[in-house]
Amino acid sequence: MASTTERTAPAPASAHGTLAHLLPADYKRTIASWLHEDCPSFDYGGFVVGEDVKTATLYAKSPGILAGAPFVDEVFRQLTCTIRWNYPEGAPLTPTATQPKLVVATVVGPARCLLLGERLALNLLSRASGIATACHNLLTLLRSYGYTGILAGTRKTTPGFRLVEKYAMLVGGVDQHRFDLSSMVMLKDNHVWSTGSIENAVKAARSVVGFSGKIEVEVGSEEEACEAVSAGADVVMLDNCGGAVVRAAAERLKRRWREEGKGHVLLECSGGLGESNVAEYACNDIDIISTSSIHQSTKHVDFSLKIDH
Numbered sequence: 001m002a003s004t005t006e007r008t009a010p011a012p013a014s015a016h017g018t019l020a021h022l023l024p025a026d027y028k029r030t031i032a033s034w035l036h037e038d039c040p041s042f043d044y045g046g047f048v049v050g051e052d053v054k055t056a057t058l059y060a061k062s063p064g065i066l067a068g069a070p071f072v073d074e075v076f077r078q079l080t081c082t083i084r085w086n087y088p089e090g091a092p093l094t095p096t097a098t099q100p101k102l103v104v105a106t107v108v109g110p111a112r113c114l115l116l117g118e119r120l121a122l123n124l125l126s127r128a129s130g131i132a133t134a135c136h137n138l139l140t141l142l143r144s145y146g147y148t149g150i151l152a153g154t155r156k157t158t159p160g161f162r163l164v165e166k167y168a169m170l171v172g173g174v175d176q177h178r179f180d181l182s183s184m185v186m187l188k189d190n191h192v193w194s195t196g197s198i199e200n201a202v203k204a205a206r207s208v209v210g211f212s213g214k215i216e217v218e219v220g221s222e223e224e225a226c227e228a229v230s231a232g233a234d235v236v237m238l239d240n241c242g243g244a245v246v247r248a249a250a251e252r253l254k255r256r257w258r259e260e261g262k263g264h265v266l267l268e269c270s271g272g273l274g275e276s277n278v279a280e281y282a283c284n285d286i287d288i289i290s291t292s293s294i295h296q297s298t299k300h301v302d303f304s305l306k307i308d309h
Helices: 027-038 044-049 069-078 111-144 162-171 189-195 198-209 222-231 243-259
Strands: 005-007 053-060 082-085 102-110 150-152 185-187 215-219 235-239 266-270 288-290 303-307
Touching (some): 027 069, 053 111, 069 082, 102 111, 111 150, 198 222, 235 243
Parallel strands (some): 005 082, 185 215, 215 235, 235 266
8 A cells, every 4th residue: 555645635844845845864764763663573453453444533522723644643644544634734623512522534454554553643643732731731821911022942851752842832933942951051040159150151152152042041130040140141041030020130130231232132940830820921022931741741642543334
């Protein structure tokens, strides 16, 4: 059987292409390794059902934002199955009392291949869609408070699963922040303590990252924030400060930096932010609000795959 993937609608796209075009070529090898992890030797269930070509229906059974389609595409492509999507990547899925299960896609292929990919595909889709949903919900909430800045995730991702989680953040409409330690320099308290001062840490970082890399410094006070800017930081993060404290500090810092000709410096706040308290931080003197609540321990979206009979 030909290994093809069909879509009835495109994934979220810019003028340049879909988000799937961001994915590195080696993600396909990662999918292959996950398939091997789930079936490292004999496929006993596959032996039972055999090679007869079947059609399976992918259902969404809880509301959320659809995310992770390229990974599911690749799972079934490697298993010589064809998938046809009824919803585009990033679409809201809204089961109702009268329609408790939405038909999201259909998959056609040998019965044993459908079942070989079933759990991996569902795990990927459920996790990615859960993250995209949490991102979308928090961003929508912030916009309702009049916040026009950036909502970003963090590097608190699951080892081995970062690509999926960072991709899902993009589908959910938020900034992924730095992807890894090589993406941007972030100097936290341990870096500063180890080098003796913010100035020493920034100077050392700049000596190797050069002009093309941004440097962010985590601080706990306005005094440290100004020290970081004087040392050459591009981004300053106020970490684990209360909302009222952050808003007042942000207004003073941004005014001071503009007066000093350093209005280009970005101000970020982070630490324990989520839907229950983000309103306290919805201040447009803060350029970036970052949180792990939109991708760490988020609720999964419920999907199932059933062979038609």
